[in-house]
Amino acid sequence: MMDIRLYDTDNLERNIIGALLLDGSLIKISKEIISSDHFASSVLEHLYQAILSLDKRKVAIDAVMVISAINANDIDLQVNEIYIYELAINAGSCSNFMDYCNELHRIRLLDKFIDRLVE
Numbered sequence: 001m002m003d004i005r006l007y008d009t010d011n012l013e014r015n016i017i018g019a020l021l022l023d024g025s026l027i028k029i030s031k032e033i034i035s036s037d038h039f040a041s042s043v044l045e046h047l048y049q050a051i052l053s054l055d056k057r058k059v060a061i062d063a064v065m066v067i068s069a070i071n072a073n074d075i076d077l078q079v080n081e082i083y084i085y086e087l088a089i090n091a092g093s094c095s096n097f098m099d100y101c102n103e104l105h106r107i108r109l110l111d112k113f114i115d116r117l118v119e
Helices: 010-022 024-033 042-056 063-071 081-089 094-118
Strands: none
Touching: 010 024, 010 042, 010 081, 010 094, 024 042, 024 094, 042 063, 042 081, 063 081
């Protein structure tokens, strides 16, 4: 099967993770709209999984706790701590968070539609 992507969602995905690192309470919104499957970047997908695991255990979500979860081998991922902090620092506005999630969801639905057409 051919993998066709019309959109580069890397910046969108980084903004979602960065916003979650800045304001962990946004996880309530993201869980209703997206899943880890929505992330094209495996690193960002694993970071989202780490954030979800913190939320499931009722642990505060921020960059320090995500790094701690990764270092404790909750998630099998080798990632530079500086990268995680940069995601938070460079995140877009948290006020646009729902828009980011909805856009990523919309793009992934479009990807699935295109994949079916190409099959």
